[in-house]
Amino acid sequence: MTISERAFHRRLFLRRGTALGFSIICITATLLAIAVLGVLLVQVASKGLDRVSWDFINSFPSRNAGDAGIKAALWGTLWMMAITAIVAVPIGLGAAIYLEEYAPRNWLTSVIQVNISNLAGVPSVVYGLLGLALFVRAIQLERSVLAGALTMALLVLPIIIIAAQESLRAVPNSIREAAYAVGASRSQMVFHQVVPAALPGVLTGVILALSRAIGETAPLITIGALLFVPFTPHSPFDKFTVLPIQIFNWTSRPQEAFQQNAAAGIIVLLAVLLTMNSVAIFLRNRFQANARG
């Protein structure tokens, strides 16, 4: 049952070679992905970085490329994201808490669970149609920021629910038992111990959800966000536009100057996205630090 020295070393050489080859493949894949992202950013930056200025941010769109700005779109995006967050996060978290902590484990709950998972995969334009029929027409919110935000809230709700459920599930049962053992009722146990412990995971879900929402164009076009908006919203019932739509608008113009505007708009969009995520990550780290010590 012995292996000869030579055979052993031959095999060893092959094994080492295979391991090395595999790591090279993985590194290449990573570099490829980074390279693509890098090329994208470099292209955008080279085209649009010069165009980004305070004027650009503070001006309304115009037929003249040089005078056009993204003020309306920027404010529209900010309004919409704020309302979406305010609507979607409590509802999503509440639904997750109910499904994880309160709902009995029967067939009805399973049906609800499956449906929510499926909703996460529905194309966003379908949500646009739903929003159009429900918010714009039936509830008669017209083509307002509120209608847009509610539509986006529906879109991201499944994401938040699923992420929140996962983080609630990840809280160990021993915590729940310990809370019961000192005489906590179920709601005290859930709201004082389980939810705070799950908060980092919930915030991650919120980040994912809002990142998705900020970039959606199709559903907002469907419910009627405008293409040319010379004003910023002053109430949730005003008409609006958002950054992706504005950028899309500019890229469909032939003039080179508008292409530059589009690139600058992309930079602004990325900046907003980064800021939002940083806030959420900061909050998440704060909660995690408290929880982990």
Next chain:
Amino acid sequence: MIEEPLSNSERLIRMATIGRPEPKAQVPTPQTATPVTDQPGEAFLEARSLNVFYGHFQALRSVSIQVPGRQITAIIGPSGCGKSTFIRCFNRMNDTIAGFRAEGQVLFQGRNIYDRRIDVVDVRRRIGMVFQKPNPFPKSIYENVAFGPRINGYEGRLDEIVERALHRAALWDEVKDKIRQNAYALSGGQQQRLCIARALAIEPEVILMDEPCSALDPVATLKIEDLMRQLARDYTIVIVTHNMQQAARVSDWTAVMMMSEDRAGECIEFSATNEIFTNPREKRTEDYITGRFG
């Protein structure tokens, strides 16, 4: 030389090859499930003909044990005999498990805690529990201890309550400078003492301990055993342990549980600890304790 046929001395030396004879004068195993008991006095906490089911499966059969007040009662037995199930009946922690059903009575100071009119939160406030693996909340040490009193609406300064509980759990000196630090920074033994402090903070009358030392190292174990003996002066303690030496060291009374053929747990003997470990009445107890069983 002594010319006698096989003198006593030679016979004695020949006797040296002894096998292990069957012990005579053993008490025959009774066929009933009710144990032999020595009742120490008035029962503070009592299980009376307790039967426990999970769905169709019977986990405990007709367990009757009277736990005396302000003493330490140990529950020992092989794995799977239902010790944890039994102790969790005392503070109704089994209620959270699907399919759980209890028949019979669990009496605390004369009242059946499974009665529908009894508030389970009140039961848990007065009968506290410490678990096998230390499970502090992912919060600061202070918050861990303060949670119980706070949600139960205690009056008085929370700082004092927390400090008193930590003193009683013999943890104050070690944590008084880092009381706002996260509980997970403590060692395993300290975390378990924190869990004991958390249980003490709500001023229970009974402390249930489900294998409290099995996840700890020997030094931490001994510290907690010392703590148990101190606490027994003011609280009634029931401890489940699979470590027989620990049961022998720490408890005043011992209940021995065994699994019967249909996997239902029963209590086969309950008496003073030194009786159980020097001269048990039941053969099954003797076999289990001397390690000749399973």
Next chain:
Amino acid sequence: MTRTGFERQLIAVQEDMLVMAGMVEAAIERGVEALKTRNVNLAQQIIEDDLKINRKRYETEEKCLELIATQQPLASDLRTIVSVLHITVDLERMGDHAEGIAKIALMLADEPPLKPYIDIPRMAQVASDMLMGSLEAFKDRDPARARAICDQDDEVDALYEQVYRELLTFMINDPRTIQRATYLIWTAHNLERIADRVTNICERVIYLVEGHIEELNVSKY
């Protein structure tokens, strides 16, 4: 069966005790023999051999302690080991008494016997039988037999009184016999103490089986 290593050690320690009892038994028999036949060499041999008995006791004690420390015996195992510990003490004392008889044999060897030795050998025989019986009762875990053996102690006590009265008469009649007579009284006393020690062993047997100590050798005074 589980704990086979421990089983073996437990049996070994009990066997050691029985071997030691055999040594004590031999010392008793040979001591009285040396007295009867005025055999100086035999007597000296017995005195030397007492060291072996003492050593055996400490060896057995060591093994018992080791078992307690390493195996944490409980219930009947614990009572067994504790009984062995106590019984070896009794056996060692019995060995000392037997050595005492041998020393007296040495001292009496020069002179002719005061009278034919009848009662003293009889005492020795009964004591020896009692010792044998008590260890059989231990081996068989037989408390009834242990209790029965204790009754035989009465016979030894009666013989002792008889010997004492007879020798007292000798001493009153002829003061020149005082030295030899007192030595013989000592011999009888040693044998009587040996029989008493056997009743201790019987009490331990009952403790081992039934779990409680029962006073068996209540003095009739």
